[in-house]
Amino acid sequence: MSRALFGSAVALVAAAVALSPATVMAQTVKIGVINSYSGFVAQAADEMQKGMDLYVKEHEKDLPAGVKLDLIKRDDTSKPDVGKRLAQELIARDHVNLLAGVILSPVAAAVAPLTAEGRVPFVITNAAGVAIPRLSPYVVRVSFTLWQEGYPIGKWAAQQGWKTAYTSVTDFIAGHDAEAAFTKGFTDGGGKIIGADRFPPANPDFTPFIQRVKDAKPDVAFLWVPAQEQAVAIMKAVKDLGLREAGINITSTQDLLPDEQLPIIGDAAIGLVTSGNYSVDAKRPANTAFLAAWKRAYGDKAIADFFSVDGWDGMAMIFDLIKATKGDFTTDQAMAFFKTWKGPNSPRGPIAIDPATRDIVQNIYIRKVEKIDGKLADVEIQTIPMVKDPWKELNPAK
Amino acid sequence: MAFSAGLSVVFHGVAFAMVLYLISVGLSVTMGMMGFVNLAHGVFAMAGGYVMTSLMNRYGVPLPLALGAAAAAVALASLPIERLLYRWLYGGDELDQVLLTMGLVFMSGATAQYLCGALQQPLRLPPGLNGGLHLGFGEVPAYDALLIASGAALVTVLWLGIERSRFGAKIRAAVDNLRMAQSVGIDTSRLFGLTFALGSGLAALGGGLGASLITITPGYALDNLVYFLIVVAIGGLGNIRGPFLAALLVGVADSTCKYLVPQFGAFLIYAMTMAILLWRPRGLFGRA
């Protein structure tokens, strides 16, 4: 009879024990950090978190007297509905002053509408889905959009005198963005797209797709995968099939070549040209300082990448806000501050927020992988200064 | 061109198939003989990959040595796991088996991420194995060639072993009819342990050899589970040859479909599985 009785009791007790309310510290700036610590982008999440934590570690001393920082980290497990629930709890229960983080565009897209309802500023430090800032007036993004990187590399490819291109991208929204951006850039530059493939998001094996590119013999191939282990897999296929030996140039955005993946991809990467907002090999005092701090904190093995720097800059912007307001600000004050914020010496060079779109304005670098004294380096060969997101200019908000 | 293109795609499919088979065959036998739903089988392949890559990258152990060591280590490690956790559930409720093995998958994933980070493990191949290899009929990726050669060798050894050796005879007997095997005095509990270890060792080999095809990450066991299950289901439970054909089918069909009709890449493999299972519910080689 009482089987279910005991059971339910167990569940109830478990709930009671587990849910004892979190204690609240006085006089603190609470930042809810939503990140994908587990799931298929855990690596990116780790890089981003390291960047954020590093900035806090380095600059906590600079905070105005009496202001404490409380980072409440939550794992969205790479799932939008979980991320949405966490945001809801962070806003409604923990009463955070700011939301920050988010790797995945779907999660950001799920969270953004809540920030409009809860009137909480939301600092996106990665999620690159191009339209996300339009989902809420309280979203501001310090990372990048794929149009920002895909369009310039398309232009650049055309400028190399390459006439034909073949695009091959992962079959989901980000991939579609990259494809569209490159295509626009390349065709604007007078080039012609002779083929476009999309491979399934969960795809262990790229050889067949690379073979298709090889058969088509374009001047340049634009290969795009989300910045994960797929980058290695696809570059292996490129190497195995001797795509470049067949005289096909390969370009992509930095997603194909996160710095920490470079040693794993190995020499296969030499000569690869990508567009991006950051590479560890950038020679800038700000970057040198950043990397020094990074090595101090995480040792020589850990390699920073654009996720780390985006996280770092997100924190920098938040710190500037706190300093400017002594840690006491309303949502509107925060947004007003963010909209006009400028980061003159980010590791990735000067950056700023575009007041109109609340999206990042930054240099986009064309980088080429070279071997410098036995070590692979992603060297900046051309700088396209202060690029605004082209998509928003092509598709103005109604 | 078209010929050599098609060739390299099929060739690659076969290489992929070898990896799939090495990993899946153990699963097929455990499911067939012990009737155990071992969703954690991929963990052993993952472990193999991790051990091998870290031996190579951290201590510079040459590939063949590292591979052998990985297989041996995983096989040994699997013995206590089978004794302490699995054996209690033999012949038990398959749902308990699901719960146990999924639990192991979670734990191993977290452990892997804790020890080696979320980044996938690089496989630094000796220079000879990079790039292409010129065979009579055209150029093929050298590593794929190695995969196929070593895979074929292993398969032959395995099959001969199962056919000829006493141990193999016992395994076949137990798969055919467990009661009978017990009644003729086969120590099945010991047999289970050894078979389990053998399957795990093979999975480790597959995981190691295939580290460049199926990248070694904490999510490995879960992300690739479907592929392994498809191979076992199509091949038919509890036999050695079925999974081989199934793996070839999956591997080759997968890569050729993606080559010919990329827009339907993922659909076709599922459709094929569905069709085969509707046609032969017990798989191509399953006993009716």
Place this chain on the structure above:
Amino acid sequence: MAAPRSVRARVAGIAAAPDSGAAAVEAFARRHRFRPYEALPWLAALAAYFLFPGYLPLASQILATILFALSADLVLGYAGIVTLGQAAFFGAGAYTAGLLAAHGWGEPITGLLAAAVTAAAIGFLSGLVILRSTGLSLLMQTLVVAAMLGEAANKASAITGGDDGLQGMQVWPLFGHFEFGLYGRTAFFYCFAVLFLCWLAVRRIVHSGFGRSLTGIRENVGRMHAIGAPVMRRRLVAYTISAALAGISGALVAQTTGFVGLDSLGLERSGTVLIMLIIGGVGRLYGAFIGVPLYMVAQDRFSSIEPVYWYFWIGLLMVLLVTFARGGVLGLVDRLRIWGGKRR
């Protein structure tokens, strides 16, 4: 012949030796009556509402997920169909409700019904094809059905929003004037009420003649064939009903979170719900009410204490449960009671 025996029963009740026959008939005839303990889960839920107001979003998701697990219990625990594709129906329901709300019809309740119908239709059609097989083959076919739906949803990103998820859902206030607010009160009671109604229905079905014959099919298919039960039809009906329930639960999540993502069709979701159900105990109608809260609360706690490696602890919990509490929590409780009985 009924009257005299029940009379005898009453007499027997007074007499020394109770008449086991009448007792049997009575025990059997009363089995579907409500017991006091069946109120507990609902009291617990209400208690949670007052004790942990900050956790309403989690609570709502738990309630919706309980419904999902309940749908799984109907096929797995009663019809004996081991499925790894239950997410197909969850997702179908979620997208149905989501698309309606995104294209101008945000009325929640009709949304639920539409979701139920869609999911049921998919369940019925796929069931017609796959339910003829059994064991691993069936498992794989359920899995493949879900996987194909997932691929389709990803391909049709123009409609579904693909990987970015479905945007712009406008869910209207419940009954015209209860907003689904940030604090999730409406959501909580909405989920609570829907779960309660569905639970009543499932309970009714499980105790019906149909439910009994399902149990028979689970226990011994050959026997049910031999007594002339249309096994395939029974299974199909159960599968369809379960699909409808899963669809409703998907719609609940979609409407209360205002979002639908591809993961709602994913294998992980099918697997997790199975795990939660097994943790609670399969085929006993209450496993869902115990396994789901345990799992989701544990996950929420672990992941806020240990954001990166929480799933190690979840895994450990699962392994311990199997080794020490086979048959889930309810199974453990059973054994404790038997053990206690022996000692008394």
Place this chain on the structure above:
Amino acid sequence: MSLPALETRGLSKSFGALTVANAIDFRLDLGARRALIGPNGAGKTSFVNLVTGVLPPSAGRIFVNGADVTALPQAARVKRGLVRTFQITQLCPRLNVIENVTLAVCERRGLGGNLWRPAGRHRAAIEEAYALLEQMGLAEEALRPVATLAYGRQRLTEIAVALGLAPKVLLLDEPAAGVPSGESGRIIDAIEQLPAEIALLIIDHDMDLVFRLARRITVLVQGRVLVEGPPAEIAADPRVRQVYLGERAAR
């Protein structure tokens, strides 16, 4: 004369080279008490499976009360009163005795598909099931899970389940198989007490049981009907002695 309760005409079944039923013409009248005997591998159980629709015949037709049921599925034949028991007990082990029987009764009364009405409200069905338990002398164990019963009791439950389907034709496949001789008497009594109008076919090679229960015996050899007649005749028949009793004597 009345239609036969069960009739087969030229019923044949072969698996490749092996023929398990070879043009069997068989007729069972209402109220018959018939035994089907034959050496192991004579095709007795295959015959049951063909008649009940577990196996599709290669050729020939099957009639129940004159109606051709050859094309009908198992369930539909049960509805027409063609019921069997199994050589190895087929029950729901974790359900208790009365529930096993009630399942059958409800199925017959067409309540098995009722999604809404609680099974407990089908009072009449439960009462009927219980009456059958009393008839089988199982009343005391009504609430015990079948798995906990002695095998002999399980065989009785099996018969009770069959009776729950109100059979017109009842095929008992080795009803006392695997039961210690001490208990088999109880089973034989139960069978003797079955309603007279049921056409009964007992498949067995337990001679004591057969000669006690059957009024006519059909001998099946290699899927073919060798001879049919009253027990005395069969016992006397030289061919039967040769192929069957002879074989037994030889043991």
